[in-house]
Amino acid sequence: MRFKFKIIFYWLKILALPRFDSREKIERHQAKQLKKFARNVLTKSAYYKLFIKNGELDLTDLPMISKSEFMSSFNEINTQGILLEEALHVAIEAENSRDFKSEINGITVGLSTGTSGKRAVFLASEDERAIWVALVMSRVIKPKIFKRQKIAFFLRSNSNLYSSVESSLFEFKYFDIFKPMSELLQELNEYQPDILASQPSILTDIAEAQKKQIVHIQPIQIISFAEVLHESDKTELKKIFDSKLSEVYQCTEGFLGVSCAYGTMHLNEDFIHFDKEWIDDELFYPIITDFSRHSQPVVKYKLNDILQIKKEACLCGSKFMALEKIIGRDDDVLIFSGKKIYPDLISRRIALQTNSFNKYSITQVGPMELQIGIECDPAIYDSLIKVFQNVLVTLFEEFEISGVHYDFQNKVDYTTGSKLRKIKRFNYGN
Ligand SMILES: [Zn+2]
Structure with missing residues (x-):
């Protein structure tokens, strides 16, 4: 009481x-x-x-x-x-x-x-x-x-x-x-x-x-x-x-x-x-x-x-x-060649292009490596890959970043209880 x-x-x-x-x-x-x-x-x-x-x-x-x-x-x-x-x-x-x-x-x-x-x-x-x-x-x-x-x-x-x-x-x-x-x-x-x-x-x-x-x-x-x-x-x-x-x-x-x-x-x-x-x-x-x-x-x-x-x-x-x-x-920010890309920028650009996914994640796993998981109807997966790739390529061009590798998969790794962040960067040694 x-x-x-x-x-x-x-x-x-x-x-x-x-x-x-x-x-x-x-x-x-x-x-x-x-x-x-x-x-x-x-x-x-x-x-x-x-x-x-x-x-x-x-x-x-x-x-x-x-x-x-x-x-x-x-x-x-x-x-x-x-x-x-x-x-x-x-x-x-x-x-x-x-x-x-x-x-x-x-x-x-x-x-x-x-x-x-x-x-x-x-x-x-x-x-x-x-x-x-x-x-x-x-x-x-x-x-x-x-x-x-x-x-x-x-x-x-x-x-x-x-x-x-x-x-x-x-x-x-x-x-x-x-x-x-x-x-x-x-x-x-x-x-x-x-x-x-x-x-x-x-x-x-x-x-x-x-x-x-x-x-x-x-x-x-x-x-x-x-x-x-x-x-x-x-x-x-x-x-x-x-x-x-x-x-x-x-x-x-x-x-x-x-x-x-x-x-x-x-x-x-x-x-x-x-x-x-x-x-x-x-x-x-x-x-x-x-x-x-x-x-x-x-x-x-x-x-x-x-x-x-x-x-x-x-x-x-x-x-x-x-x-x-x-x-x-801070650890959500993607960094390529010392240039920072804020997650909000990416998610906004993607939202402008498409809403047909259930969820997605973009993870930077290496200095130039991106892993992209898209959870969606398998029938539209290939077309979504193109949309995501276009958004990212255009964005990176604006920042004069080149040479990024993309690795796509048709699922989002999601561990229940973990904080799911759409866009994140792993500490890969920096
Ligand atoms: Zn107010």
Whole structure:
């Protein structure tokens, strides 16, 4: 019960936040939050307390870190005196036994592999979990006072962080995506959710099943998270389900943003300060400092996501930083002779030419080697090869890239539970 009160407490606190109707207000709020964060949280971190001088913290003095330093300095960064070895042990044990009580002294321990496959351990206290739930409630799922909403949540593993969204306002069912899809679809059909939340590759599978009348569900809202939602998938989902579609930009490092009624992704700048490492005048890597984290501070943490800034103001009126697009993870980018090709560019070009495939994947397996899997009706496979090849050849010509080898197959290698990315690059030695 205490946990529910905490959620309500933080939810009211979020509702009571001032209206951020100008950039100045957001910046002033962040400066105030940073001071509080330094005083209340960073003083407890062996790693960060050295940077606080006379109770003041200058963000510019702090080192920028990425996942590998975040892990190698785990013991010094976290404020709970938890050792990496102990946390890893608890997290792996929980994952293996699928007994999801992975806690150390009331702190939830979560394991993430991310797209790189490298392990990282994340800590979350009860308060942090309550803040997360309150944020999701206020930004993504609007509670309906007189109707309990049923949420179907498709996840790789049931972390305690997510299963906490349960109250008189919500009913929550977790679908383990390690299970066979046919079983999940049956369960989903029985459950009849009001809200469907999943990664896009699963959402499109569910949409496909709905189209084939294997499932019959009428969710009022669809929430996409964990992977980039491609424009073509968005159109397809909207066509099949007549539901509100919300895109959540969430990773293990934090709840970073959510799309507005106009479909624009806005970053949660009232909780997270975003610095930008510019790639060109539109694209950047976000560097985040999350004021809502206490047990394991996330400070000047560089993500390997590539974001494209939206230059015009969004029509919804929000002053929070707006994105044109989440381009993808760094390891989604194809690199030929040192030239980068962003996955979004390829998927958009393909979407303009054809929609007759079920799904496809493009994987760079060598410096000049592409493996292309197209799942489609065998009768049109040969013609699709031509379409894909034309798109790629034309695109590469524009980038003055030549000598790429294509290897086609009539299937998409798909391991259930893995994050399916349409376009990816294997680390083949770089
Ligand atoms: Zn907007």
